[in-house]
Amino acid sequence: MTDRLTIRRPDDWHVHLRDGAMLTAVAQHTARQFARAIVMPNLTPPVTDLAAAAAYRERIMAALGEGADFTPLMTCYLTDGADAGMIAEGYAAGLFAACKLYPAHATTNSAHGVTDIRRLTTVLETLQRIGMPLLIHGEVTDRSIDIFDREAVFVERVLTPLTRDYPALKIVLEHITTAEAAAFVAEAAHPIAATITPQHLLINRNAIFDGGLRPHAYCLPVAKRESHRLAVRRAAVSGSPRFFLGTDSAPHVVGAKESGCGCAGIFNAPYALEAYLRVFDEEGALDRFEGFAAEHGARFYGLPLNGGTVTLVRAPVTVPDRIGTGETAVVPFMAGETIGWRLDV
Numbered sequence: 166m167t168d169r170l171t172i173r174r175p176d177d178w179h180v181h182l183r184d185g186a187m188l189t190a191v192a193q194h195t196a197r198q199f200a201r202a203i204v205m206p207n208l209t210p211p212v213t214d215l216a217a218a219a220a221y222r223e224r225i226m227a228a229l230g231e232g233a234d235f236t237p238l239m240t241c242y243l244t245d246g247a248d249a250g251m252i253a254e255g256y257a258a259g260l261f262a263a264c265k266l267y268p269a270h271a272t273t274n275s276a277h278g279v280t281d282i283r284r285l286t287t288v289l290e291t292l293q294r295i296g297m298p299l300l301i302h303g304e305v306t307d308r309s310i311d312i313f314d315r316e317a318v319f320v321e322r323v324l325t326p327l328t329r330d331y332p333a334l335k336i337v338l339e340h341i342t343t344a345e346a347a348a349f350v351a352e353a354a355h356p357i358a359a360t361i362t363p364q365h366l367l368i369n370r371n372a373i374f375d376g377g378l379r380p381h382a383y384c385l386p387v388a389k390r391e392s393h394r395l396a397v398r399r400a401a402v403s404g405s406p407r408f409f410l411g412t413d414s415a416p417h418v419v420g421a422k423e424s425g426c427g428c429a430g431i432f433n434a435p436y437a438l439e440a441y442l443r444v445f446d447e448e449g450a451l452d453r454f455e456g457f458a459a460e461h462g463a464r465f466y467g468l469p470l471n472g473g474t475v476t477l478v479r480a481p482v483t484v485p486d487r488i489g490t491g492e493t494a495v496v497p498f499m500a501g502e503t504i505g506w507r508l509d510v
C-alpha cells in the first residue's frame with residue numbers, strides 16, 4: 166500500500182475566489198495547494214473587461230500577501246455585447262487566459278450571461294483563430310427541461326453544433342456531471358476537454374436529500390444519479406488527457422446556503438487535493454493522479470508544467486464543521502467527515 170505520494174505541483178482549472186472579505190478568507194486555501202488557478206469572473210459586476218481583470222488580479226495577490234507563490238489566471242465573462250478585439254488584446258497581453266460562457270440565468274451571478282450563442286459569432290471566430298480557450302457552463306436554461314437533464318440536453322443541443330461550426334475552437338466543458346458529457350468529451354474529434362470537481366466524484370443526488378434537505382450538497386450543475394457519478398469517476402481516472410482537475414470551489418456565507426432559497430455552490434478548496442486523492446486511491450489509480458492534477462490541464466491550455474512538488478500522506482484528517490466567522494463563515498465540503506489523506510506542507 167502506498168502511504169506517501171509526491172506529485173508535480175498541481176493547478177486548479179476552475180475556482181471562484183470571490184472578492185472583498187471572502188476573497189481574503191478563501192484565497193489562501195487555493196494558493197496553499199495549487200501553483201495556478203483559473204479564476205472565474207462571476208463577480209458582481211462580472212469581470213468583462215481588461216481593467217476589471219487587472220484590478221481583480223491585483224486584489225487576489227494583495228489578499229495573499231507578500232511573496233505568495235501563486236498565479237491567478239484570469240477569465241473574461243462573456244455577455245451578448247462581448248468585444249472580440251478587446252478579448253484578443255487581453256489574451257495577447259497575457260491578462261486573459263480564457264473566456265467564460267455562462268448561459269444567461271444558468272447559475273450563480275449569470276444574469277449578464279449570453280442569451281443566445283449565435284450572438285457570439287465574431288467572438289467565437291476570434292477565439293478559434295487565436296487559440297484562446299472557451300470555458301463553458303454547460304446547462305440549458307429552458308425551464309421545460311428537467312434540472313437533472315440540463316447538461317445532457319446542452320451537450321446535444323448546443324455543444325454538438327458548436328463543435329461542428331467551430332472545428333478548431335478549444336473548449337473546456339466545465340464541472341461535468343453526466344455520462345453523456347463524459348462520453349462526448351472523451352470521443353469527440355475536436356479539441357475539447359472537461360474539468361471535474363471533487364463533489365461530482367464523491368456524491369450523487371441522494372446527498373442533497375439525505376434525511377432532510379442538505380443545502381451544502383447543492384451546487385450547479387446539480388449532482389446526478391449514481392450511474393452518472395460512476396461514469397464521471399471512470400473519466401477522471403481513465404488517464405485521458407481530456408479530463409483534469411477543476412474544483413469549482415464556490416463559497417457562499419452559511420446564511421446564504423441555509424435559507425429558503427439557498428445559493429448554488431460548494432466550498433471545497435480547503436481539502437480539495439485530499440478529496441480527489443481519495444477517489445484515485447479508491448479506484449486503484451494513484452499512478453494517474455499526477456496527470457489529472459498537474460499535467461493534463463496545463464497541456465490543454467498550452468502552458469508550461471509547474472516546477473516543484475507536493476506530497477500527500479495517508480493519514481486521517483477530519484474536515485471542520487465550519488471555516489471562518491461572521492461574513493466569511495462557510496461550511497466546507499465533507500464537513501465532519503474524515504478523509505484518508507493529508508497534504509504535507
Ligand SMILES: NC(=O)N[C@@H](CC(=O)O)C(=O)O
Pocket residue numbers: 181207272273274302383384385386413415416429430431
Ligand atoms: N457551481 C456553483 O454551484 N456555483 C458557482 C457558479 C458555477 O460555477 O456555476 C458559484 O459561483 O457559486
Ligand SMILES: [Zn+2]
Pocket residue numbers: 272302339340385386
Ligand atoms: Zn458553472
Ligand SMILES: [Zn+2]
Pocket residue numbers: 179180181205413414415
Ligand atoms: Zn464554477
